[in-house]
Amino acid sequence: MAVTIRDVAKAAGVSPSTVSRALSTPDIVDAATRERVLRVADHLGYQPNRAARGLITGRTGNIGLILPDLANPFFPSVVKGIQSQAHESDYQVFVADTDEDPYAELGLVRSLAKQVDGIILCSPRMKSSELREAAGLTPVVLVNRKAGSIPSVSVDNADGMRQVVEHLAGLGHRQIGFIAGPRSSWSTKERLRGLVTACDASNVELVELGNFAPTFEGGAEAAEGVLISRVTAVVAYNDLVALGLLNTMRQRGVDVPGDLSVVGIDNIQMSRVVHPALTTVSIPKERAGRRSVDLLIQLLTDPSGPTKFIHELPTELLVRQTTGPAAHQKQHPSARRQSAHQ
Amino acid sequence: MAVTIRDVAKAAGVSPSTVSRALSTPDIVDAATRERVLRVADHLGYQPNRAARGLITGRTGNIGLILPDLANPFFPSVVKGIQSQAHESDYQVFVADTDEDPYAELGLVRSLAKQVDGIILCSPRMKSSELREAAGLTPVVLVNRKAGSIPSVSVDNADGMRQVVEHLAGLGHRQIGFIAGPRSSWSTKERLRGLVTACDASNVELVELGNFAPTFEGGAEAAEGVLISRVTAVVAYNDLVALGLLNTMRQRGVDVPGDLSVVGIDNIQMSRVVHPALTTVSIPKERAGRRSVDLLIQLLTDPSGPTKFIHELPTELLVRQTTGPAAHQKQHPSARRQSAHQ
DNA sequence: GTGAAAGCGCTAACAA
DNA sequence: TTGTTAGCGCTTTCAC
Numbered sequence: 001m002a003v004t005i006r007d008v009a010k011a012a013g014v015s016p017s018t019v020s021r022a023l024s025t026p027d028i029v030d031a032a033t034r035e036r037v038l039r040v041a042d043h044l045g046y047q048p049n050r051a052a053r054g055l056i057t058g059r060t061g062n063i064g065l066i067l068p069d070l071a072n073p074f075f076p077s078v079v080k081g082i083q084s085q086a087h088e089s090d091y092q093v094f095v096a097d098t099d100e101d102p103y104a105e106l107g108l109v110r111s112l113a114k115q116v117d118g119i120i121l122c123s124p125r126m127k128s129s130e131l132r133e134a135a136g137l138t139p140v141v142l143v144n145r146k147a148g149s150i151p152s153v154s155v156d157n158a159d160g161m162r163q164v165v166e167h168l169a170g171l172g173h174r175q176i177g178f179i180a181g182p183r184s185s186w187s188t189k190e191r192l193r194g195l196v197t198a199c200d201a202s203n204v205e206l207v208e209l210g211n212f213a214p215t216f217e218g219g220a221e222a223a224e225g226v227l228i229s230r231v232t233a234v235v236a237y238n239d240l241v242a243l244g245l246l247n248t249m250r251q252r253g254v255d256v257p258g259d260l261s262v263v264g265i266d267n268i269q270m271s272r273v274v275h276p277a278l279t280t281v282s283i284p285k286e287r288a289g290r291r292s293v294d295l296l297i298q299l300l301t302d303p304s305g306p307t308k309f310i311h312e313l314p315t316e317l318l319v320r321q322t323t324g325p326a327a328h329q330k331q332h333p334s335a336r337r338q339s340a341h342q
Numbered sequence: 343m344a345v346t347i348r349d350v351a352k353a354a355g356v357s358p359s360t361v362s363r364a365l366s367t368p369d370i371v372d373a374a375t376r377e378r379v380l381r382v383a384d385h386l387g388y389q390p391n392r393a394a395r396g397l398i399t400g401r402t403g404n405i406g407l408i409l410p411d412l413a414n415p416f417f418p419s420v421v422k423g424i425q426s427q428a429h430e431s432d433y434q435v436f437v438a439d440t441d442e443d444p445y446a447e448l449g450l451v452r453s454l455a456k457q458v459d460g461i462i463l464c465s466p467r468m469k470s471s472e473l474r475e476a477a478g479l480t481p482v483v484l485v486n487r488k489a490g491s492i493p494s495v496s497v498d499n500a501d502g503m504r505q506v507v508e509h510l511a512g513l514g515h516r517q518i519g520f521i522a523g524p525r526s527s528w529s530t531k532e533r534l535r536g537l538v539t540a541c542d543a544s545n546v547e548l549v550e551l552g553n554f555a556p557t558f559e560g561g562a563e564a565a566e567g568v569l570i571s572r573v574t575a576v577v578a579y580n581d582l583v584a585l586g587l588l589n590t591m592r593q594r595g596v597d598v599p600g601d602l603s604v605v606g607i608d609n610i611q612m613s614r615v616v617h618p619a620l621t622t623v624s625i626p627k628e629r630a631g632r633r634s635v636d637l638l639i640q641l642l643t644d645p646s647g648p649t650k651f652i653h654e655l656p657t658e659l660l661v662r663q664t665t666g667p668a669a670h671q672k673q674h675p676s677a678r679r680q681s682a683h684q
Numbered sequence: 685g686t687g688a689a690a691g692c693g694c695t696a697a698c699a700a
Numbered sequence: 701t702t703g704t705t706a707g708c709g710c711t712t713t714c715a716c
Contacts, residue, residue: 002456004709015687020711030685047456051393051402052709055692060393062436062457070422071611076412083439092457094404095437097425114344114389115404115434216615247615269413270612273558273589346693357703362695372701394693397708688715699704 003044012040023048063296064094064112064119064138066105072214072240073268074285078122078143081289089297091117098125100214102184106130113138118296121145125184141296143288145186151299151309153292157187160281160315161194162201164235164263167279167317169202171324173233173261177207179222179245181214181237188237191265195235207231212241219244223252232261232325239264239271239280246274261322277320284313345386354382365390405638406436406454406461406480408447414556414582415610416627420464420485423631431639433459440467442556444526448472455480460638463487467526483638485630487528493641493651495634499529502623502657503536504543506577506605509621509659511544514668515575515603519549521564521587523556523579530579533607537577549573554583561586565594574602574668581606581613581622588616588664599666609660618663626655 009016014037021029022037029037040046054060063086067075079095086093094112098104102125109119118139124131131147134140142152168176178195181188192208199206209225212218219241226234226245236242242264249256256262256276264271267282291311298307351358356379363371364379371379382388396402405428409417421437428435436454440446444467451461460481466473473489476482484494510518520537523530534550541548551567554560561583568576568587578584584606591598598604598618606613609624633653640649 005711006709016709017688017711018686021686024711028685033685047452049397049709050457051396052692053711054393055391055397055694055709056711058692070412070418071415073413073415073418076415076418079437080412080439080441083437084441087438092436092438092454094434095421095425096429096434097422099422099426110389112434115392216611243615247617250617269558270615273585273612274616275589275592347695348693358693359695359704360702363702366695370701375701391693394708395695397693397710398695400708686716688713690711690713692710692712694708695706696708697704697706700702 002049003046005046005048008037008041008044008046011044012037059117059300060115061091062094062116063091063293064096064109064116065122066096066098066108066112066119066124067122068098068100068125069214070095070097072238073270074238074240074266074283075122077268077285078289081286082120082293083289084286085290085293089293091293091297100125100182102126106134109134109137109140117300120292120296122292123185123187125182127184139296139299141292141299143292146310149309151295153288153295153311153313155283155288155313155315157190157315158194158197160265160283160317161191161235162198163315163317164281165195165198165202165204167319168233168261168263168322169204171233171261171322173204173325175205175207175229175231175233177209177226177229177231177234179209179219179226179234179236179241180211181218181241183211185214185237191235191237209234212237214238214241216240216244216247219246220248223248226260227252227254233263233322234260235263235265237265239266239268239278242278242280243270243274246276246278257321257323261325263317263322267318272320279320279322280318282316282318288313344391345388347388347390350379350383350386350388353386354379401459401642402457403433404436404458405433405635406438406451406458407464408438408440408450408454408461408466409464410440410442410467411556412437412439414580415612416580416582416608416625417464419610419627420631423628424462424635425631426628427632427635431635433635433639442467442524444468448476451476451479451482459642462634462638464634465527465529467524469526481638481641483634483641485634488652491651493637495630495637495653495655496532497625497630497655497657499532499657500536500539502607502625502659503533503577504540505657505659506623507537507540507544507546509661510575510603510605510665511546513575513603513666515546516668517547517549517571517573517575519551519568519571519573519576521551521561521568521576521578521583522553523560523583525553527556527579533577533579551576554579556580556583558582558586558589561588562590565590568602569594569596575605575665576602577605577607579607581608581610581620584620584622584664585612585616588618588620599664600669603665603668605659605665614660614662621662621665622660624658624660630655 022034105126123144264280267280271278364376447468465486606622613620
């Protein structure tokens with residue numbers, strides 16, 4: 001069996017309590033004793049059993065992280081931020097992927113709640129009522145979602161959409177399409193709302209092209225609707241969707257950005273790799289992750305402190321390859337489509 | 343405080359032990375009693391405290407997973423496989439990303455060892471001696487690495503490389519370059535070995551182009567060396583590297599596959615998305631993840647069972663658009679390079 | 685400043 | 701089949 005606190009105590013000639021104190025509250029123990037204990041502990045390779053400690057302190061030193069889909073490159077970036085920040089404060093991170101199943105989320109919260117000090121819900125798809133239930137089970141920090149007074153880290157979607165629309169309108173686009181993500185996604189609602197506002201302000205028509213899976217395949221499926229619409233530019237729910245759209249457009253012989261301008265959201269690495277590179281709204285992913293951990297730890301250590309609970313990070317439009325509709329505006333979309341069939 | 347086993351016992355009119363048994367070993371408890379206990383437990387929303395349970399059983403119900411870099415899409419796929427399989431057996435997964443720092447690995451193993459029943463080391467970069475030390479600390483399963491008798495799940499790199507070389511040789515290539523990954527990567531050594539053997543057999547010259555970071559940027563950096571070499575085809579350490587190479591080649595005006603054939607390894611999603619789509623050696627990523635969990639759980643539950651400890655999964659060459667005939671072999675690379683500067 | 689004792693929530697002997 | 705007892709490794713009163 002592993003070396004316990006009693007082994008250390010015996011070897012150092014003190015009581016287990018003193019060892020405990022030397023490790024947890026070093027300042028209240030005599031300097032000489034402390035040094036000796038620490039040296040012995042180190043020499044024996046003593047590692048406190050966190051489960052036993054947790055049993056009495058009620059803190060586990062673990063953080064839970066629940067997210068929809070690790071295969072979407074957006075999430076690994078957030079995870080990396082969360083992890084590095086958590087490890088810095090000596091927390092370990094349980095990661096759970098729901099595979100975009102909204103109903104799996106609450107179940108995971110329940111089974112994780114007892115084993116962690118708090119949970120970070122990244123882009124949760126569950127309903128607000130479930131969110132409240134989750135927050136009642138354990139401290140919760142939301143990423144990419146706002147719900148009442150639950151602590152959260154989100155991004156300024158409205159401003160991001162404003163930047164997109166102003167950019168496209170400046171290029172001369174008058175009809176912009178939006179490929180929405182899952183209905184259960186808070187971001188999709190926020191982005192739609194931002195687009196509506198911005199389009200109104202810029203006197204641009206917004207065409208809702210329906211909800212699609214937030215994946216490469218979702219973008220491919222959305223292509224058909226884009227082609228039969230009369231839009232000259234499209235904003236996709238995220239970069240993955242935009243990439244799927246781009247790929248199908250190329251197969252159909254539609255030139256991007258010549259025939260159609262496409263804008264994504266997230267700035268995943270792939271977005272600048274593909275050709276043509278994708279114009280996208282950048283989101284500070286790692287930073288959001290780190291921030292969410294900061295927030296959670298503050299909550300845990302100083303629940304009554306003067307903390308700001310609702311954080312909103314900036315977004316930034318990265319213009320890569322978009323053009324105005326001048327090149328293709330005389331050509332009717334259906335003509336585009338037929339040409340693709342030739 | 344949360345509802346404990348004593349609350350359930352009291353409410354059901356039995357002793358805590360009976361509740362414990364009803365939950366852990368249902369068969370040895372009277373059917374009627376069991377039903378009642380289970381109903382009460384459910385009604386009270388009882389969730390066993392796993393830390394307390396672990397304190398006495400010595401099992402935590404947790405698995406640790408350590409990997410080099412979540413930003414490489416290869417790893418999220420493995421993680422997904424690991425997670426879904428682990429959750430099926432009611433294990434939670436700690437995920438830790440080392441950011442490609444070989445020295446962080448053993449430290450993570452040490453700090454995780456006490457909190458988990460076992461650790462899966464995915465593509466570990468640490469030395470064999472450290473690996474042995476890690477395996478002495480807690481049950482360990484290796485993914486993408488073999489080391490002595492430590493249980494492992496790897497892929498048949500040699501066969502994958504054989505498929506690649508035969509394909510390229512069949513297209514007429516006589517000089518093939520290899521962009522190696524980190525020196526500390528077991529896969530890079532295996533792949534090199536496989537290439538050497540296969541090139542010998544096919545009478546093809548293998549040119550080692552040096553070690554590069556296993557990232558998109560690494561591939562970009564490798565481009566220079568590819569250009570000044572006389573190879574007509576390149577095998578990259580992984581798809582990310584191949585993609586970086588592809589991107590830089592396009593910038594330099596080098597036509598792929600016209601001027602140069604490129605082959606990646608991993609079959610990450612991106613590899614079929616980019617244009618031209620990347621020829622790659624497919625690796626069963628999720629399957630490897632699932633298999634590693636199976637193996638670990640077998641180890642934990644039946645350490646002396648008739649288990650096969652060393653698993654090797656098949657690889658498969660997926661021919662896409664980045665490979666073609668060596669039609670350019672008469673043109674000297676330096677000419678290619680100059681043409682790119684025009 | 686340090687030790688003795690109690691107990692966190694649970695399971696595993698041992699009795700009954 | 702069930703209850704009683706003890707104790708996993710640790711922290712935390714409460715004495716001294």
